[in-house]
Amino acid sequence: MTVIRILPHPEYAPNGAEVQAPPGTSICEALLDNGIKIEHACDMSCACTTCHVIVREGYESLNEADENEEDLLDRAWGLEPQSRLSCQAILAQKDVVVEIPKYSINHAKENH
Template identity: 60%
Template sequence: MPQIIFLPHAELCPDGAVLEGEKGTSVLDLALKNNIGIEHACEKVCACTTCHVLIREGLDSLGEADDLEEDMLDKAWGLEPESRLGCQAIIQDEDLVVEIPKYTVNQVSEGH
């Protein structure tokens, strides 16, 4: 299984994390399963930007973002070429290094 490395985030993952990611699992689901509380206001249906992550290594191993994800990402805080929505970034066969942005745009907080 590929290793998914979450870089340290002051609030959500202060020490960072090295996790085993099963192919076909989203980066968001892996994070949540391991108590890394990335926001996900739309319940993982690609309708917001709260699960925005930066794929620092391994981006090419992910499937390309579709038009809906690209449209959502245009609204994300701190958009970069390595930006993906965690709910849409599906783990494949390669290791990933993931950075959780310092801020998120959450117009409706649902207590996640």
């Protein structure tokens, strides 16, 4: 099992969290399966940016982002070089640390 450590986020994991998932699972699926209710407005079809995460450790162990994901990430709030759409980032054997950005494009549009 691969361990995903989630850095503290005021809404999704106020104290941070640690979950486990088998390799081959997307980060988004792993979070949802373990009670971390990350946004995923397009139902994990790589059509939005609401599941954007920043991979603070273990980035190189994930599958490579395809062109569609990279194009979508250009619209993500708080984009960083280690940004991924969690629905497209597939876990390998190495543990990862992720940060869920404070806002998503949905929060910005809804004036949260």
